[in-house]
Amino acid sequence: AQSGEVAADPQQYDQAYLSPVTIGNSELMLDFDTGSADLWAFSNETPASQSQGHERYDSATGTELDGYSWSITYGDQSGAGGNVYTDKVVVGGVTATRQAVEAATSVSASFSQNIDSDGLLGLAFSSINTVQPRQQTTFFDTVRPTLAKALFTCDLRQGDAGSYTFGYIDSSKYQGTVTYVPVDDSQGFWQFTAGGYSVGGDNATSGSVGTAIADTGTSLLYLPAAVTKAYYEQAGGRYDNQQGGYTLPCNGGAPDFSVAIGGKTFTVPGSYIAYAPLTTGSSTCFGGIQPDTGIGFSIFGDVFLKAVYAIFDVSQGSPRLGFAAQ
């Protein structure tokens, strides 16, 4: 049985985390994204004008799926599309011998401009893979029958290298016990229910967060508007229309944010929520918590995930998420 571990290296401000992946004989840095289900890369088929500074997948090592294509648009309105190959993909020593690899023939500006990222490796459920005419499986679904345990884990860290593991849980990476919650995969996401919350440790847990997804591909923590408003009232933040989100002082006074999941409380340090100065040297920061208005559910992105050890587990028949304090 296979198992393995791969580094997750943070970009500036932990905006995304990138992991080394070998596809054929190309070594690329991919953004592992539990919020989508396509494995795509800049390639020899991506226009030079769009791929300056990126490593590219050389599709010559692959077997083309004739007449197949893919096209994806993410929640931030970024997107990409192209052709499909099968090729050998290796992640932390775990090998998929015939993985669908989606070679980009076009990518949106934000992907071209983020030269650290050579593509994405989707880890949501294969039911939302965009390949046509026949949907393809994610890397995790492809290797799942060969893994020691049918699960992968995520240990993202604030401003430091973390890791993903496939096929095993590393109990040295968390403290205390793991709390498991059921996952509703009907929308293709790692969707769960979050409970009450508290700001700055005042144990008057108020309200309830509700339906949420665990999304390593999203930088911030998107919560219901009422919860977000309550947080920034205590944090001394304000909604800045020009910035398109809440901002707050960078000065280190931001309160912690705690949320109950499966009856256990998980805390995001206030320092994670003073996310990044509006511009270099500014004493005003963009907030790491933002409203989930219009999305349809809350998004527990990297701001939350780097405060926990997360286990994405399909070993029990029904999928489940495990969380433990880091």
Ligand SMILES: C[C@H]1CC[C@H](NC(=O)Cn2ccnc2)CC1
């Ligand atoms: C309003 C939110 C904005 C951010 C959205 N997240 C994404 O688009 C994640 N992603 C994947 C690839 N590139 C980005 C989720 C909605």
